[in-house]
Amino acid sequence: MEAVDYLAEERRKAEFDVEEMKIVWAGSRHAYEISDRVSRLVASDPVFRKDNRTMLSRKDLFKDTLRKAAHAWKRIIELRLSEEEAKTLRFYVDQPAYTDLHWGMFIPAIKGQGTEEQQQKWLPMAYKMQIIGCYAQTELGHGSNVQGLETTAKFDPQTDEFVIHSPTLTSSKWWPGGLGKVSTHAVVYARLIIDGQDHGVHGFIVQLRSLDDHSPLPGITVGDVGMKFGSGAYNSMDNGVLRFDHVRIPRNQMLMRVSQVTREGKYMQSDVPRQLVYGTMVYVRQTIVSDASRALSRAVCIATRYSAVRRQFGSQNGGPETQVINYKTQQSRLFPLLASAYAFKFVGEWLKWLYADVTQRLEANDFSTLPEAHACTAGLKSVTTSATADAIEECRKLCGGHGYLSSSGLPELFAVYIPACTYEGDNIVLLLQVARFLMKTVSQLGSGKNPVGTTAYMGRVEHLTQCNCEVQRAEDWLKPSVILEAFEARAARMSVACAKSLSKFSNPEEGFAELSADLVEAAVAHCQLIIVSKFIEKLQQDIPGKGVKRQLETLCNIYALYLLHKHLGDFISTGSISPKQGALANEQLRLLYSQVRPSVIALVDAFNYTDHYLGSILGCYDGNVYQKLYDEAWKDPLNETVVPDGYHEYIRPILKQHIRNARL
Numbered sequence: 009m010e011a012v013d014y015l016a017e018e019r020r021k022a023e024f025d026v027e028e029m030k031i032v033w034a035g036s037r038h039a040y041e042i043s044d045r046v047s048r049l050v051a052s053d054p055v056f057r058k059d060n061r062t063m064l065s066r067k068d069l070f071k072d073t074l075r076k077a078a079h080a081w082k083r084i085i086e087l088r089l090s091e092e093e094a095k096t097l098r099f100y101v102d103q104p105a106y107t108d109l110h111w112g113m114f115i116p117a118i119k120g121q122g123t124e125e126q127q128q129k130w131l132p133m134a135y136k137m138q139i140i141g142c143y144a145q146t147e148l149g150h151g152s153n154v155q156g157l158e159t160t161a162k163f164d165p166q167t168d169e170f171v172i173h174s175p176t177l178t179s180s181k182w183w184p185g186g187l188g189k190v191s192t193h194a195v196v197y198a199r200l201i202i203d204g205q206d207h208g209v210h211g212f213i214v215q216l217r218s219l220d221d222h223s224p225l226p227g228i229t230v231g232d233v234g235m236k237f238g239s240g241a242y243n244s245m246d247n248g249v250l251r252f253d254h255v256r257i258p259r260n261q262m263l264m265r266v267s268q269v270t271r272e273g274k275y276m277q278s279d280v281p282r283q284l285v286y287g288t289m290v291y292v293r294q295t296i297v298s299d300a301s302r303a304l305s306r307a308v309c310i311a312t313r314y315s316a317v318r319r320q321f322g323s324q325n326g327g328p329e330t331q332v333i334n335y336k337t338q339q340s341r342l343f344p345l346l347a348s349a350y351a352f353k354f355v356g357e358w359l360k361w362l363y364a365d366v367t368q369r370l371e372a373n374d375f376s377t378l379p380e381a382h383a384c385t386a387g388l389k390s391v392t393t394s395a396t397a398d399a400i401e402e403c404r405k406l407c408g409g410h411g412y413l414s415s416s417g418l419p420e421l422f423a424v425y426i427p428a429c430t431y432e433g434d435n436i437v438l439l440l441q442v443a444r445f446l447m448k449t450v451s452q453l454g455s456g457k458n459p460v461g462t463t464a465y466m467g468r469v470e471h472l473t474q475c476n477c478e479v480q481r482a483e484d485w486l487k488p489s490v491i492l493e494a495f496e497a498r499a500a501r502m503s504v505a506c507a508k509s510l511s512k513f514s515n516p517e518e519g520f521a522e523l524s525a526d527l528v529e530a531a532v533a534h535c536q537l538i539i540v541s542k543f544i545e546k547l548q549q550d551i552p553g554k555g556v557k558r559q560l561e562t563l564c565n566i567y568a569l570y571l572l573h574k575h576l577g578d579f580i581s582t583g584s585i586s587p588k589q590g591a592l593a594n595e596q597l598r599l600l601y602s603q604v605r606p607s608v609i610a611l612v613d614a615f616n617y618t619d620h621y622l623g624s625i626l627g628c629y630d631g632n633v634y635q636k637l638y639d640e641a642w643k644d645p646l647n648e649t650v651v652p653d654g655y656h657e658y659i660r661p662i663l664k665q666h667i668r669n670a671r672l
């Protein structure tokens with residue numbers, strides 16, 4: 009059989025309606041139609057070509073990014089694209105650009121932290137891109153510790169202005185995307201100083217560059233921080249460095265929804281909690297969870313299609329060799345990642361709902377769900393990005409040697425994705441925030457305040473710390489109630505154990521620092537419980553289409569039992585399950601791999617990714633991998649000449665040295 013036929017044969021084996029699954033994956037028929045149309049639009053537009061990206065110099069890559077962003081903006085206007093369509097277009101263009109920070113952070117910061125008046129002044133200009141903004145929080149010396157920022161904004165009552173200043177080297181703003189070469193404005197986070205008194209970190213809108221000739225305004229030093237990991241990848245972004253030398257801005261450019269400074273220099277706080285200054289980060293963390301499912305599904309699509317095409321060993325009587333996807337080891341590494349892609353998709357949808365809910369409440373001055381929204385966005389951002397970064401690298405290894413070629417798409421995907429574990433909050437720092445929230449929840453048990461939302465299970469802590477898992481046979485692990493209780497028991501027991509250990513310390517902060525590694529593990533257990541429970545909830549919905557729900561049930565079970573197997577130590581050491589039950593879970597997992605096997609190609613087809621978006625020879629839809637790999641090799645610049653540049657200077661003299669030696 010020709011390699012090109014392998015995937016067609018695989019598609020015939022699918023045990024469900026792939027067209028219906030595409031709609032489940034997209035979230036709705038409407039979202040599917042937009043995604044399908046916009047992805048084709050991007051794929052057919054020569055300006056959005058990206059197959060040569062990793063070969064470009066930094067300067068050429070950056071210019072190419074500017075060209076793509078300008079063209080995207082032109083198409084958005086010409087075609088009168090809606091916000092959803094514009095975001096979809098950005099997703100399929102697949103090249104990080106300054107526009108991400110303008111739309112994704114600068115505008116949300118003004119919306120979330122600006123007063124009505126400030127929004128009316130700044131947003132129309134930002135929406136029309138008459139100004140371009142970035143989010144300038146992190147400094148050379150401080151990123152995680154936002155309270156440690158050093159940039160100052162001193163109020164000058166004489167002129168009714170703030171003076172923005174970088175007092176030290178470490179106070180230089182460092183990292184903001186879009187800052188280096190493009191942004192005309194920034195939301196700058198700085199310590200508010202009035203009459204010598206420090207009121208902590210606040211946001212200020214500061215113009216950085218002239219709107220006439222783009223030169224930096226007086227007192228501003230700005231540039232790019234330099235090359236980052238990998239070729240292509242995140243180097244399309246101008247992450248920047250910025251210093252202020254006593255730059256003056258009008259008083260009304262401090263974002264004043266949370267707190268205000270009056271003309272007389274009086275500091276006033278609204279009823280709104282201070283933490284809303286961190287609101288933009290909550291918003292972006294939520295979007296990063298959905299992005300994780302996209303990046304993961306892309307890597308999984310490549311590795312799955314290639315694993316069905318690739319054959320090694322096992323030929324009988326001259327017949328074809330075994331498809332590597334049929335090796336149980338390949339399945340046990342790949343299929344949980346496929347299941348995780350679906351799991352992250354559904355938890356991302358739920359998180360979007362949670363964020364919309366908390367936003368609505370905040371508008372009505374109900375701040376009660378803010379701590380949970382913070383814990384969920386922080387924790388899920390952390391767990392999904394860490395898993396996705398690891399998974400992309402695993403997918404590269406699943407593709408053997410060819411996975412290491414740039415044309416597999418996996419090296420660049422890895423390089424562009426991994427900073428997600430760091431930006432918008434280092435993943436460990438964020439898990440410690442979740443742990444604080446959990447310890448607070450445990451400490452309030454029995455106080456009459458019942459835990460709600462994602463910590464509602466803690467309300468059954470007495471049962472969960474004593475219950476015995478009822479599994480006796482492998483198939484018992486297919487019951488959602490059994491899975492859920494095992495995950496709840498593990499999470500509750502880990503949190504309670506941490507709380508007990510903490511209570512032994514006379515200084516709680518010292519205790520928290522000493523136990524932080526255990527606390528992070530308890531936070532991970534809690535977040536994994538959320539993901540599993542949201543997958544199970546999704547399956548309670550009406551899901552049309554032949555076999556679609558059944559496939560999703562299989563994937564949900566694979567995801568849960570894979571986690572259980574991976575973290576068996578937690579489940580057994582907390583007594584949530586017995587070693588025998590752990591072995592039965594593994595037995596069930598093996599059966600599930602066999603069950604899902606016929607449908608895996610259709611399950612990745614359901615992502616509906618174009619070859620342009622995948623950007624991978626190994627993952628192309630037709631599976632014609634070998635011909636394409638062979639053809640691609642000849643396009644490399646090194647192959648432009650048969651004899652390489654440098655031959656006469658560096659190769660020939662070595663080759664000819666024996667002649668010289670012989671003459672000696």
Ligand SMILES: CCCCC/C=C\C/C=C\C/C=C\C/C=C\C/C=C\CC/C=C/C(=O)SCCNC(=O)CCNC(=O)[C@H](O)C(C)(C)COP(=O)(O)OP(=O)(O)OC[C@H]1O[C@@H](n2cnc3c(N)ncnc32)[C@H](O)[C@@H]1OP(=O)(O)O
Pocket residue numbers: 077078080081084094095098107108109111112113143145146151152153154155185283284286287289290292295378379382430431432433434437441444
């Ligand atoms: C061409 C046209 C194209 C069109 C395109 C259209 C669209 C494209 C659109 C969009 C693209 C979309 C999105 C993409 C956008 C960007 C993504 C891409 C790239 C990413 C760029 C990266 C940006 C950044 O990294 S910005 C910087 C991020 N920095 C951090 O995350 C810092 C992490 N640190 C912190 O968050 C905090 O300092 C801390 C660790 C939480 C500690 O805070 P601190 O105050 O010191 O301490 P605590 O004492 O621990 O907390 C006090 C109290 O507050 C509570 N808390 C903390 N944080 C929050 C919060 N965020 N919300 C609510 N509450 C919070 C905490 O729990 C505690 O509460 P308690 O007192 O009750 O215990």
Ligand SMILES: Cc1cc2nc3c(=O)[nH]c(=O)nc-3n(C[C@H](O)[C@H](O)[C@H](O)COP(=O)(O)OP(=O)(O)OC[C@H]3O[C@@H](n4cnc5c(N)ncnc54)[C@H](O)[C@@H]3O)c2cc1C
Pocket residue numbers: 109143144145146149150151152153182183184185242247427430431432433434435436437440
């Ligand atoms: C590609 C990229 C784009 C970015 N874009 C922006 C942007 O647009 N705007 C912006 O303002 N910023 C941006 N950032 C900055 C980013 O938000 C920070 O780098 C991030 O928040 C991590 O902070 P840090 O660099 O200070 O890490 P650090 O806090 O210095 O982390 C170093 C190590 O210390 C550990 N650590 C730190 N604190 C603790 C603790 N309390 N307990 C235990 N361990 C701890 C961490 O886990 C980590 O292992 C970007 C960063 C990157 C890489």
